[in-house]
Amino acid sequence: xxxxxxxxxxGAATAAYQVEGAAQEDGRGPSIWDVFAHTPGKxxxxxxxxxxCDQYHRYQEDVRLxxxxxxxxxxxxxxxxxxxxxxxxxxxxxxxxxxxxxxxxLLEQGITPLATLYHWDLPQPLGERGGWTNRDTxxxxxxxxAAVVDRLGDRIHxxxxxxxxxxxxxxxxxxxxHAPGHQDTAEALRVAHHLMVGHAEAVxxxxxxxxxxxxxxxxxxxxxxxxxxxxxNVAAASIYDGQLNRYFLDAVCRGEYxxxxxxxxxxxxxLSYIAQADMNLMKRQTIxxxxxxxxxxxxxxxxxxxxxxxxxxxxxxxxxxxxxxxxEELRDLLRRVARDxxxxxxxxxxxxxxxADTVEAGRVHDQARADFLRSHLEACLAAIDDGVDLRGYYxxxxxxxxxxxxxxxxxxxxxxxxxxxxxxxxxxxALWLKQFIAAQAxxx
Ligand code: FCB
Numbered sequence: 001x002x003x004x005x006x007x008x009x010x011g012a013a014t015a016a017y018q019v020e021g022a023a024q025e026d027g028r029g030p031s032i033w034d035v036f037a038h039t040p041g042k043x044x045x046x047x048x049x050x051x052x053c054d055q056y057h058r059y060q061e062d063v064r065l066x067x068x069x070x071x072x073x074x075x076x077x078x079x080x081x082x083x084x085x086x087x088x089x090x091x092x093x094x095x096x097x098x099x100x101x102x103x104x105x106l107l108e109q110g111i112t113p114l115a116t117l118y119h120w121d122l123p124q125p126l127g128e129r130g131g132w133t134n135r136d137t138x139x140x141x142x143x144x145x146a147a148v149v150d151r152l153g154d155r156i157h158x159x160x161x162x163x164x165x166x167x168x169x170x171x172x173x174x175x176x177x178h179a180p181g182h183q184d185t186a187e188a189l190r191v192a193h194h195l196m197v198g199h200a201e202a203v204x205x206x207x208x209x210x211x212x213x214x215x216x217x218x219x220x221x222x223x224x225x226x227x228x229x230x231x232x233n234v235a236a237a238s239i240y241d242g243q244l245n246r247y248f249l250d251a252v253c254r255g256e257y258x259x260x261x262x263x264x265x266x267x268x269x270x271l272s273y274i275a276q277a278d279m280n281l282m283k284r285q286t287i288x289x290x291x292x293x294x295x296x297x298x299x300x301x302x303x304x305x306x307x308x309x310x311x312x313x314x315x316x317x318x319x320x321x322x323x324x325x326x327x328e329e330l331r332d333l334l335r336r337v338a339r340d341x342x343x344x345x346x347x348x349x350x351x352x353x354x355x356a357d358t359v360e361a362g363r364v365h366d367q368a369r370a371d372f373l374r375s376h377l378e379a380c381l382a383a384i385d386d387g388v389d390l391r392g393y394y395x396x397x398x399x400x401x402x403x404x405x406x407x408x409x410x411x412x413x414x415x416x417x418x419x420x421x422x423x424x425x426x427x428x429x430a431l432w433l434k435q436f437i438a439a440q441a442x443x444x
Contacts, residue, residue, distance in 0.1 A: 002381055003440055009112070009392030010437045011073035012066060012414065013350050015119035015163065017049045018401040020079065022056035026094035029085025031121035032131060036179035047407030053399050053417050059102045061424065065415060066398065067109040069430055070437040074111050075349060075394045076102070077119035077163065078152075080144050087123035088140045096151045103155045114349075114394070115152070116160040116218065117145050117202065120168060120179065127180055132168065132191040135273070138198035145202040146209045153210035160291055160349065161202045164220040165195040166244055177405050185307060186269040196251040197278045203285040218291035218349040219248050221337070223329050227301040227312055236302035236309045239264050243307065244298075253290065253341040255283030268307060289391065291349030292337065294330050294376075296323040319372070320354040320410055327375035334383035334390060345389050351376050352396035354403070354410040357427060364416045364427035373414075373429055377436070395433065399424065 017033045037048035055062055066074055080087070082095030099115075106113050118141065126137055145161070162168070172178040174188035182188075199217055206213045222244055226237035242261035250258050256279065265271060300309040314324035334346060353372040357364045373395060384390050400413035408419055414430035417423070426434075 009073045011394040012398035013075035013394040015077040016079035017121045019053040019055040021051040021054040023050045027092040029081040030124040031081045032127040032179040044407035044409045049402040052402045063105040069434045075114040077116035081123040087126035113156045114158045119163040132194045141198040142201035142205040146205040149209040157212045158214045161199045161217050163218045200282040200285040214288040216289040220293045223297040225299045232302040240309045289345040293350035297329045327379040330379040331382045334388045338388040347392040350396040354412045366427045366429045369429040370432040
């Protein structure tokens with residue numbers, strides 16, 4: 001197998017609400033996810049992130065694990081309600097201190113922190129004021145970003161503003177499966193726009209507060225294919241691609257929205273909330289890198305709703321989530337993004353798989369996950385070979401964790417977590433990855 005470039009970053013990713021626990025400690029305020037998960041019927045068996053992997057108390061062990069695996073970077077998220085329990089105003093120093101401790105521990109082991117500012121845990125007080133449906137939330141987000149960068153910006157140089165804005169908008173506000181659990185088309189579209197404005201305001205704020213910052217965003221991208229050559233299905237695939245991918249890519253890379261998507265949205269909702277001043281701001285704020293979260297492609301047919309397509313069930317192998325395993329599509333996706341949005345360094349900021357892991361005599365034999373990682377890393381290598389400026393790959397996830405509405409029923413970790421004891425067991429896939437990274441370093 002060919003080698004990755006010497007500077008290529010191998011990392012692992014998590015998010016605050018999924019791993020930290022300590023939901024009520026040291027002044028952390030509630031987020032919309034605390035409220036959602038504590039609402040009966042919203043998550044698998046009513047499970048919550050109250051304790052999760054207890055990384056808040058066990059970060060030192062987790063950092064040691066990363067060092068032992070040879071990981072060069074850790075992508076984690078900062079919980080807005082730890083920093084600003086009310087969403088705005090008074091900074092909670094104890095919350096800041098946690099991230100200082102974590103960051104110090106990482107830097108001591110030579111692990112580069114990559115911090116996401118928003119991985120879905122909006123402070124509940126802002127949720128009560130309309131959350132992302134409210135334009136003000138974008139400005140509060142920028143204030144929060146500035147507060148964080150002021151305090152951590154000397155140690156953390158790489159920032160991701162938002163994680164997967166499409167999922168926030170559509171899964172949270174259209175499908176209702178994530179917090180805040182709403183099902184409203186107009187609301188979801190408004191949220192999608194306000195997230196892009198929030199991103200732009202945050203980029204501006206981070207630049208004003210740190211000259212060292214490299215700023216990006218993590219988009220969930222899914223290649224979309226029509227079920228067949230039927231013109232209605234081809235059109236549906238194109239507009240779905242626009243909704244899911246191009247809307248956000250164009251916003252963060254070009255500071256504009258795709259015309260076909262705006263035209264489709266304009267037929268169902270009043271878009272007058274898209275203010276010219278906000279578009280001008282988006283245009284001015286450029287990113288230093290683009291994070292791509294890739295899990296699977298979609299095959300679609302026209303549906304009844306003007307904005308909702310019908311997604312076909314996958315054929316071929318799937319993960320425990322039922323997500324098709326398609327590494328070759330990652331290569332195509334990377335090529336496409338590099339072609340359509342040239343000049344922006346790329347990172348795969350999430351990629352991984354859930355499988356039904358079991359512990360046997362202290363080991364977890366997750367060959368399927370190791371195969372998944374190998375094939376997707378090969379796809380990355382092939383894309384680099386094709387000329388794509390891909391700089392790193394973060395496996396989702398370092399640990400088994402709270403998988404949102406699925407609770408603890410889906411395990412994505414390369415490290416197994418026994419939730420009764422909080423024992424961590426590196427799975428075979430972690431041991432495979434360790435070898436793989438070491439072999440890269442040896443031959444590099
Ligand atoms: C992504 C999320 C991440 C995790 C993975 C499986 O959509 O960003 O938090 O849930 O999916």
